[in-house]
Amino acid sequence: MLDWLxxxxxxxxxxxTLSGRAYVNLFRSPHYLDDIILQMDTIGVGSLPIVLLxxxxxxxxxxxxxxxxxxxxxxxxxxxxxxxxxxxRELGPVLSAVTVAGRNASGMASExxxxxxxxxxxxxxxxxxxxxxxLVTPRLVAIAVVQxxxxxxxxAIGLLGGYLMAVVALHxxxxxxxxxxxxxxxxxxxxxxxxxxxxxxxxxIALVGCYYGMFTTGGAQGVGxxxxxxxxxxxxxxxxxxxxxGQFFINLK
Amino acid sequence: xxxxxxxxxxEREVLRxxxxxxxxxxxxxxxxxxxxxxxGETCIVQGAAGSGKTVLLKIALxxxxxxxxxxxxxxxxxxxxxxxxxxxxxxxMGILFQEGGLFDSMTIEENVAYxxxxxxxxxxxxxxxxxxxxxxxxxxxxxxxxxxxxxELSGGMRRRVGIARAVVTRPKLVLYDSPxxxxxxxxxxxxxxxxxxxxxxxxxxxxxxxxxxQDGHLLANYTWDAGRGRLARSDGGGSASRTRFLVLCExxxxxxxxxxxxxxxxxxxxxxxxxxxxx
Ligand SMILES: Nc1ncnc2c1ncn2[C@@H]1O[C@H](COP(=O)(O)OP(=O)(O)OP(=O)(O)O)[C@@H](O)[C@H]1O
Ligand SMILES: [Mg+2]
Numbered sequence: 001m002l003d004w005l006x007x008x009x010x011x012x013x014x015x016x017t018l019s020g021r022a023y024v025n026l027f028r029s030p031h032y033l034d035d036i037i038l039q040m041d042t043i044g045v046g047s048l049p050i051v052l053l054x055x056x057x058x059x060x061x062x063x064x065x066x067x068x069x070x071x072x073x074x075x076x077x078x079x080x081x082x083x084x085x086x087x088x089r090e091l092g093p094v095l096s097a098v099t100v101a102g103r104n105a106s107g108m109a110s111e112x113x114x115x116x117x118x119x120x121x122x123x124x125x126x127x128x129x130x131x132x133x134x135l136v137t138p139r140l141v142a143i144a145v146v147q148x149x150x151x152x153x154x155x156a157i158g159l160l161g162g163y164l165m166a167v168v169a170l171h172x173x174x175x176x177x178x179x180x181x182x183x184x185x186x187x188x189x190x191x192x193x194x195x196x197x198x199x200x201x202x203x204x205i206a207l208v209g210c211y212y213g214m215f216t217t218g219g220a221q222g223v224g225x226x227x228x229x230x231x232x233x234x235x236x237x238x239x240x241x242x243x244x245x246g247q248f249f250i251n252l253k
Numbered sequence: 254x255x256x257x258x259x260x261x262x263x264e265r266e267v268l269r270x271x272x273x274x275x276x277x278x279x280x281x282x283x284x285x286x287x288x289x290x291x292x293g294e295t296c297i298v299q300g301a302a303g304s305g306k307t308v309l310l311k312i313a314l315x316x317x318x319x320x321x322x323x324x325x326x327x328x329x330x331x332x333x334x335x336x337x338x339x340x341x342x343x344x345x346m347g348i349l350f351q352e353g354g355l356f357d358s359m360t361i362e363e364n365v366a367y368x369x370x371x372x373x374x375x376x377x378x379x380x381x382x383x384x385x386x387x388x389x390x391x392x393x394x395x396x397x398x399x400x401x402x403x404x405e406l407s408g409g410m411r412r413r414v415g416i417a418r419a420v421v422t423r424p425k426l427v428l429y430d431s432p433x434x435x436x437x438x439x440x441x442x443x444x445x446x447x448x449x450x451x452x453x454x455x456x457x458x459x460x461x462x463x464x465x466x467q468d469g470h471l472l473a474n475y476t477w478d479a480g481r482g483r484l485a486r487s488d489g490g491g492s493a494s495r496t497r498f499l500v501l502c503e504x505x506x507x508x509x510x511x512x513x514x515x516x517x518x519x520x521x522x523x524x525x526x527x528x529x530x531x532x
Contacts, residue, residue, distance in 0.1 A: 007278070122316050123354035126343055127418075128372030130336070 039142035055154035059161030080182035083162035093197035105209035109230035112213025147202030273322035300501030344374035347419030
């Protein structure tokens with residue numbers, strides 16, 4: 001039991017130390033602006049197509065699935081509301097985070113992991129830079145800025161997907177009614193929740209991805225292992241934290 | 254601990270490690286290892302795979318903290334020094350990593366310029382960076398590769414870039430981790446000639462990890478003849494007396510001494526690292 005626990009505790013300790021350093025570096029020079037911008041580009045622009053595709057199809061799918069139930073209650077006019085709330089509170093943030101985790105937690109783990117096994121991380125330290133400052137903090141900052149923006153776009157295009165399904169394909173409701181019910185449904189704290197979630201998820205993705213990268217051992221095989229673990233772990237944590245944030249906002253009311 | 258070294262010797266002592274012990278989960282990577290190096294001295298570190306050669310070099314650079322023991326760099330105790338102090342100390346140390354450690358997202362020029370631009374204690378003015386990078390690349394005879402990226406070079410060329418990057422800051426101590434591993438004999442000799450050239454033109458302290466007996470033999474018996482631009486057999490004394498051999502076995506230092514002593518060792522493990530024929 002103790003033998004099993006020891007590596008876990010050690011891993012947690014390493015993770016916490018790495019994360020702590022990544023945040024402390026926010027207030028310490030040098031700041032690698034170029035790296036932040038480069039990461040925003042790879043994470044943000046690079047993930048845009050897949051996030052948008054996920055968004056539009058999930059918007060259309062909820063509409064399709066809800067249409068029957070709503071018809072039964074004669075409430076098909078309210079479809080905009082359902083799409084808006086489920087997208088902005090839940091599906092937008094979670095699905096975007098899952099797609100970005102799949103794409104970028106793995107990307108970070110494999111990039112840093114291969115730097116680790118080829119001793120590039122050691123070389124950085126030996127040649128005068130702090131690898132956390134140069135590699136982890138820029139990724140953390142970049143994704144924390146980009147993820148909420150991606151989520152807003154996913155929400156918007158999801159609403160559009162719902163609209164196409166509800167109004168154009170299924171004729172459940174009218175143009176006006178769809179958009180106004182969607183608009184009315186959203187309250188201030190929905191938007192807040194919808195923005196806070198991606199901001200938090202982004203940090204989970206970056207820290208978990210970088211952690212697995214920085215602590216890779218065992219050559220090319222080790223890089224593969226880190227990559228898989230980074231995706232699995234970050235997605236699990238996204239779902240866990242999602243529940244807590246949801247609970248927090250419900251308690252708030 | 255009694256050290257016979259006189260005061261003057263200590264001043265020239267570049268690196269000193271005492272009783273270094275390093276443990277990982279299930280292995281003791283280093284077990285009470287002592288190690289020291291003076292200016293102009295060469296130390297050849299040998300040992301089977303996993304015997305702790307790489308971790309020994311990384312501890313010397315402060316990249317790994319030992320569990321026990323003391324480290325002195327240029328006479329200054331660094332055992333518990335903060336990263337800041339290590340950064341400063343590393344300005345006078347160069348290293349060639351076993352796995353290369355070249356940044357593959359950067360060009361050769363950027364790679365070699367990296368220590369000049371990032372180690373604060375090096376104090377290299379901006380307009381001197383380019384000439385010094387060119388000089389270092391010329392030193393390893395790769396002056397024409399500035400714009401290339403590491404993946405475009407052959408394994409031997411990458412090693413040479415690694416050496417250029419290690420020596421561009423004009424360090425007083427250079428650590429080479431298996432510079433000839435996986436190279437053909439001709440390229441390996443070229444690399445070793447560069448190691449000797451760096452040592453003999455700038456009188457740096459050199460620690461070299463290797464699997465090849467010939468590498469140690471070369472450093473012990475040849476010097477760089479600057480006039481003729483090639484290696485020449487040294488006429489006794491000289492580098493031979495200043496070259497020590499060290500053999501590690503599962504984290505323990507099992508041998509330290511001259512080439513002669515190494516060759517006359519009858520220990521089964523140690524004698525594997527010595528040449529078993531006479532010229
Ligand atoms: N990060 C690490 N985590 C766990 N064990 C490690 C780590 N680094 C090294 N070791 C262990 O420490 C021991 C010494 O490793 P080291 O890399 O110094 O060997 P080496 O002498 O350089 O071998 P080689 O000739 O193969 O390069 C080995 O048993 C190795 O498994
Ligand atoms: Mg090694």
